[in-house]
Every structure is written in C-alpha cells, then in structure tokens.
Amino acid sequence: MSVIAYGVILVAYLFGSISSAILFCRLAGLPDPREHGSHNPGATNVLRIGGKLSAIGVLLFDILKGLLPVSVGFYLELSPSEIGFIALAACLGHVFPIFFGFRGGKGVATAFGILIPMGYTISGFALGSWLIVFLISGYSSLSAVITALTVPLCVWWFRPEFTFPVALVCCLLVYRHHDNIQRLWRGQEDKIWKKKKSKN
Template identity: 70%
Template sequence: MSLFALFYMIFAYLLGSISSAILICKIAGLPDPRKNGSHNPGATNVLRIGGRWAALAVLICDMLKGMLPVWAGYYLGLTQFELGMVALGACLGHIFPIFFQFKGGKGVATAFGAIAPISWGVAGTTLGTWLLVFLISRYSSLSAVITALLVPFYVWWLKPEFTFPVALVCCLLIYRHHDNIQRLWRGQEDKMWGKSKKK
C-alpha cells in the first residue's frame, strides 16, 4: 500500500467521521439522534424522530461519504486493494468518528455507498437483498445483518479482488449490530412499521 493511498485512506476516515445525522438534525432544529429514539446517529433513527425528508438527507449524505472517496480513488490511480481499504476507512470514520468521541452510526448507508463504485452489479444485488429481507420482515437491522453476511459472496463472484476489504467492512457492520442481533433473538427488536415491542 503506497504512502499516498495511506494518507488518502486517512482522508476517507476523516470524511466518514462527519456525522450527517447529528449535523442535519441540528440544522433542522430536530432532537439530537444520540439522545432520542434508538440513540443511533443514522438515517433510520432520524426517520423516527424527524421524518422522511430529514432521514433522506442523512441517507444521501452518508452514502456520499463512502461513495465519493472510492470513486475519486479510481481516477487517482489507486490499486484495487487500496480502493477497498479506502472504503474501509470511510466506514470506520462513520462508525468511530474522531469528531464525535468515536461514537457513530452503524455504517450501512456509508458501506453501501463505498461498495457501489466497486461494482454496480454488487450494488444492485446488495440493495435487492436488503429490500427483500426488509419487505418480508420489516426489520431494518435484520436486513442489514443478512445483507452484510451475503455481500462478501456477491463480491467474490463478481469482483473477487475486492473480497478481503469488503469482508472486513461487512464484519464491522455485523459487529456494530450486535445489540440488534440480541434483541432480534429475544423478540424485542422494533420493526420499522407496525406495532413496536417493549424492550
């Protein structure tokens, strides 16, 4: 990995550390997502506490944090492995943001944005998997976990040279959802729509 790529990965991490949810909620005069709803600074929680337009803005910004540095990396001549590490850097920034005491979101939108430029085929199957599981279960967290488990296989099939860094990103996503996995196991996880269960 070149020195330039290392610095560029650090740049991707710093870009990922900018919390769209916290900033957009502050600008819109909405409650702090870290202290309301699920206490997660991400688009799903902003949807609960601030409505669909604020959530859409957060979703787009979170995706761009992952997409733009990877996309630009292609034009900067980074190798395939280096591009994968840049994607990992952006996701690490979102999940462990240096600007917000290393307490960030769960990284789903940022990871999707980072993976999309690597392969639009992978992006399509990833989005399709998430939507299918979500439409069946109505659990955003379950959709994210199952998709994260399957994405490395999609990448291995379509773009095998990116399998290792993408697998690292997916392991990070699954780890970040460990509380949700426990609640799903106990039947205490809230669905996006429908009657919520007591925790």
C-alpha cells in the first residue's frame, strides 16, 4: 500500500469523524441527538427531534463523508484494495468518531456515499432497495438492514473487485443496527412516516 493511500485513509477517518448531526443540532438550537430520541447522531434521529432542515443538512454532509474520500481514491488511481480501505475508514470515522468520544451514528448515509463513485448502478440499487422497503414498512432501520444484506451481491455482480470492502462496511451497518433488529423482532421499533401521520 502506498504512502498516499495511507494518507487518504487517515483523512477519510478524520473527515468521517466530524459528526454533522451534533454540529447541525447545536447550530439550530436543537437537543443533542445522543441524548434524545433514539440517541443516535444521524439524520433520522435529527428528523425525529424536530429539525427537518437540519436533518437534510446532516444527510447530505454524511453522504459527502463517504463520497469525497472514495472519489479522491479513484482520482489518484489507487488500487481497489486501497480504495476499499478508504471507504471503510470513512464509515469507521462516522461510527466511531475520534472527535466525539467514539459515539457516532449508524453509518447508512456515509456508506451510501462510498457507493456513488463505484457506479450509478450500484448506488441506484442501494437507494432503490432502501426506498422500497421504507415505503412498504415505514421502518428506516429495516430498510438499512435489508439494503446492507443485498448490496454486496450487487457489488459482486457489477464491481467484484470491491466486494470484500463493501461487505465489511455492510457487516458494520448490520452490527450497528443490532438494537433496532431486536426492537423490530419485539414489535417495538418506531415507524418514521406513521409518526408523521399521527401529528396531522
């Protein structure tokens, strides 16, 4: 692995460690997402605690945390394994941010961001899978888990050289959703769009 690759991996982790959910909530005067709602510093929880515009900002920033480092890897013509480590580092930074006591989010948006430079077919499949499950079930967590389980197959089909690192990222996503999986099994998980309906 080249020195440049090590440098990009480090930058990817540090960039991923910037918790946009916490920063946007502070700027908008909203409660700390680590202490309210689902206690997850991510776009979905920011939406839960009432910050629609902040949630959009968090979502876009978290996607960029995956998209930009991996795009740099492609631009520098690094090897697939080096790009894979960059992608993993960006997600690890989001999940275990060094700047915020290693208490990060679930990594879904950042994981989506790493897929975009790998091709619109793969990123389109991931987005479509998430949207279909979400529109049918109303569960953001279920959408993320099912997408994480199916995306590696899509990557293997279209970009097999990235199968292993993407599979590692997807395993990380499933692990980060273990509490959600338990709540889904017990029927205690919250539905995002159903909650919105009850407020109208």
